Amino acid sequence: MSAxxxxxxxxxxAGASSGAPAGQHPRTIAGxxxxxxxxxxxxxxxxxxxxxxxxxxxxxxxxxxxxLLGAISVNALLASQSAVERAANNSxxxxxxxxxxxxxxxxDAVATNAFLVGGLESPESRAKYEGAMGRVAAGIAEAxxxxxxxxxxxxVLSQRVQTYAALVEQARSNNRLGLPVGAQYxxxxxxxLRADAIPIITQVVAANxxxxxxxxxxxxxxxxxxxxxxxxxxxxxxAVWLARRTHRxxxxxxxxxxxxxxxxxxxxxxxxxGISTATRDVSRGDYEQAVALAxxxxxxxxxxxxxxxxxxxxxxxxxxxxxxxxxxxxVDAGLAKTDQSxxxxxxxxxxxxxxxxxxxxxxxxxxxxxxxLSTSTADxxxxxxxxTFDVAVTQARDSAGKATVTTLEGLGGSAPLVAVVVALVxxxxxxxxxxxxxxxxxxxx
Amino acid sequence: xxxxxxTLRRRLxxxxxxxxxxxxxxxxxxxxxxxxxxxxPAPKPSSSAPAVAAPTCTNATQSYDPxxxxxxxxxxxxxxxRKILDKGFITVGVSADxxxxxxxxxxxxxxxxxxxxxxxxxxKAIFGDPSKVQLRVITAGDRIPLxxxxxxxxxxxxxxMTCGRWNDIGFSAEYYRSGQKVLVSKALPGAKDLSLADLxxxxxxxxxxxxxxxxxxxxxxxxxxxxxxxxxxLVLLQQGKADxxxxxxxxxxxxxxxxxxxxITSAKAITVxxxxxxxxxxxxxxARYINRVVADLEADGEWKTIYNRWLAAPLGPxxxxxxxxxxx
Numbered sequence: 001m002s003a004x005x006x007x008x009x010x011x012x013x014a015g016a017s018s019g020a021p022a023g024q025h026p027r028t029i030a031g032x033x034x035x036x037x038x039x040x041x042x043x044x045x046x047x048x049x050x051x052x053x054x055x056x057x058x059x060x061x062x063x064x065x066x067x068l069l070g071a072i073s074v075n076a077l078l079a080s081q082s083a084v085e086r087a088a089n090n091s092x093x094x095x096x097x098x099x100x101x102x103x104x105x106x107x108d109a110v111a112t113n114a115f116l117v118g119g120l121e122s123p124e125s126r127a128k129y130e131g132a133m134g135r136v137a138a139g140i141a142e143a144x145x146x147x148x149x150x151x152x153x154x155x156v157l158s159q160r161v162q163t164y165a166a167l168v169e170q171a172r173s174n175n176r177l178g179l180p181v182g183a184q185y186x187x188x189x190x191x192x193l194r195a196d197a198i199p200i201i202t203q204v205v206a207a208n209x210x211x212x213x214x215x216x217x218x219x220x221x222x223x224x225x226x227x228x229x230x231x232x233x234x235x236x237x238x239a240v241w242l243a244r245r246t247h248r249x250x251x252x253x254x255x256x257x258x259x260x261x262x263x264x265x266x267x268x269x270x271x272x273x274g275i276s277t278a279t280r281d282v283s284r285g286d287y288e289q290a291v292a293l294a295x296x297x298x299x300x301x302x303x304x305x306x307x308x309x310x311x312x313x314x315x316x317x318x319x320x321x322x323x324x325x326x327x328x329x330x331v332d333a334g335l336a337k338t339d340q341s342x343x344x345x346x347x348x349x350x351x352x353x354x355x356x357x358x359x360x361x362x363x364x365x366x367x368x369x370x371x372x373l374s375t376s377t378a379d380x381x382x383x384x385x386x387x388t389f390d391v392a393v394t395q396a397r398d399s400a401g402k403a404t405v406t407t408l409e410g411l412g413g414s415a416p417l418v419a420v421v422v423a424l425v426x427x428x429x430x431x432x433x434x435x436x437x438x439x440x441x442x443x444x445x
Numbered sequence: 446x447x448x449x450x451x452t453l454r455r456r457l458x459x460x461x462x463x464x465x466x467x468x469x470x471x472x473x474x475x476x477x478x479x480x481x482x483x484x485x486p487a488p489k490p491s492s493s494a495p496a497v498a499a500p501t502c503t504n505a506t507q508s509y510d511p512x513x514x515x516x517x518x519x520x521x522x523x524x525x526x527r528k529i530l531d532k533g534f535i536t537v538g539v540s541a542d543x544x545x546x547x548x549x550x551x552x553x554x555x556x557x558x559x560x561x562x563x564x565x566x567x568x569k570a571i572f573g574d575p576s577k578v579q580l581r582v583i584t585a586g587d588r589i590p591l592x593x594x595x596x597x598x599x600x601x602x603x604x605x606m607t608c609g610r611w612n613d614i615g616f617s618a619e620y621y622r623s624g625q626k627v628l629v630s631k632a633l634p635g636a637k638d639l640s641l642a643d644l645x646x647x648x649x650x651x652x653x654x655x656x657x658x659x660x661x662x663x664x665x666x667x668x669x670x671x672x673x674x675x676x677x678x679l680v681l682l683q684q685g686k687a688d689x690x691x692x693x694x695x696x697x698x699x700x701x702x703x704x705x706x707x708x709i710t711s712a713k714a715i716t717v718x719x720x721x722x723x724x725x726x727x728x729x730x731x732a733r734y735i736n737r738v739v740a741d742l743e744a745d746g747e748w749k750t751i752y753n754r755w756l757a758a759p760l761g762p763x764x765x766x767x768x769x770x771x772x773x
Binding site for chain 1: 475476477478479480481482483532533534536541542543544548549550551552553554555556579580581582583584587674676677679680683699700703704
């Protein structure tokens, strides 16, 4: 690339010349141009003839290289910024979907628990159920608006949630009449929720986690800058060629252009690396924390519903108790990762202790006492200890989720400004190249 | 020169095009593949396996001789009964959704009904306290396996005594006699008089693991639909997924009481269903003990009291209790 002595031009990316389909059409166009317009052919050969012609040509290539470097830098900056933006949106969607998941399980835990107590459900538990279902309905609409790719899945989910709500209402009205068929409707509702609705929401969470991870990786678009480096090398080659041809070693304009572009490339690379490092920190920090805490909240609420179902099934709930144990393992694992202060672990342990007592009572033939303890809102009661934990873990999850989204949204902020400056620098550099090469052409005459 | 220049121009334009494309690729928005729905396995076709011919015998209701009198707790040396006594309660498999026989009271949360009172009577005889009973809610299909695994000590869950079941478990003497009838939606034409054979092409529901299902599968014509329990069948009927339910008249009475849009047809009972308390096959002593308890209940009028408490309203006042057959 340095010191070319033949007429074969340099600074053309490999592969450009091997583009067979691209190579055929221009030939005919060029042929018809030169054939149909003899003047143009003459002008072209005159402009490109001899050393000044090559200077003009390489000068043009230099301008293009500068513009290319500018364009690539701007593009890389904006790509990083929009990748971070999309990562923020996808993370927000993950949190969103997980909230829907938790609220569905929370509603089910409340419904089964109210049923367990017997009699007419209390206004408080009714309000709690309606609050959770209301959040589910609003959450599905918001999530569908936020990510069109989730629209279809969320539509089906909405349908399943409606079926669930309808079955719960039917259970409730039969229950009010004292008819045992109400219990059957409730069982059908709970089973259907876990079999038909929960898998969809799990899928939505997984899809958005994948999208977020993909964008976390995309936020580092510095690979594109290699093209900029090639452009810069081409410009240096031009300077060297010019120096050899003219025996004048320093061309201030051309050197200035190269220096400016070098700085622009360096700044761009620094900004992009900064964004991607910060993004990686978020993905390994707040984001991971938010996802883990959401999984803890989900598993905990599932455990609570399983406790009620075990009692409702009166001795035939072994499968639900096994599910409770699986939930507990998930919560323990999640807390071990996320709970630095140990406060959540302590309040979870309080609930676990209450649950163990509930099981001991039920297994010992004291079903009534087991139900009393399971639904007790007094100190040490399962309902009390669980609610304390649920509130605390939900708060922790919400703040981690918010921190993720806010941090990500703030990350790409400086990129557009840098992009504008880099674009201007590229234009200035182009002008400097034109000036520098033009000077030499003038001198050559 | 002209060829060189045209080659150059060509290369230049390619270069510009490549750069332009790169810029486009970076700036254009990202579209994601649509979120996939979880794949659900195709619903299993309901079991319509041809019914196996039930083993026949002439002594399905024949149980063991009752003990001459109830022994004092300290005098009982039988292994199973000692275990129950040491445990402090008897574990009984019951239904929680067979209205009037064993059903959860939605207001108190307690399980109550004819079968539950039978279980409590046994507990009262053993412990002197009717509350010393652990009610374990089971489905019809659970009854035999749980008895065989000794997960439960006794079944009081409208369980018919059959020759086939005697091969697997033991029974107390007959304590109630029922028969299999049909409950249909009132919407069917001529609903009141339909028999099982009239329901050609209609979807008829019966719970898994019941004699009702076996009988239903032997009748040509109806499409068999199954559920876990009779109440599960009622849900299917209310959801339009079944047209009729077949089962013991007592159970159907409980279902009809929960849905005024259904009727038990006037067609004659197609089977005789003698109810016995189910026991582990090896627990002959317990069976003899319980037979004494049941005989005492029938003798002192307690049986009639229990009957009237639950069944007088839908079925009329208590008839004479079924005659127990002993000597197995």
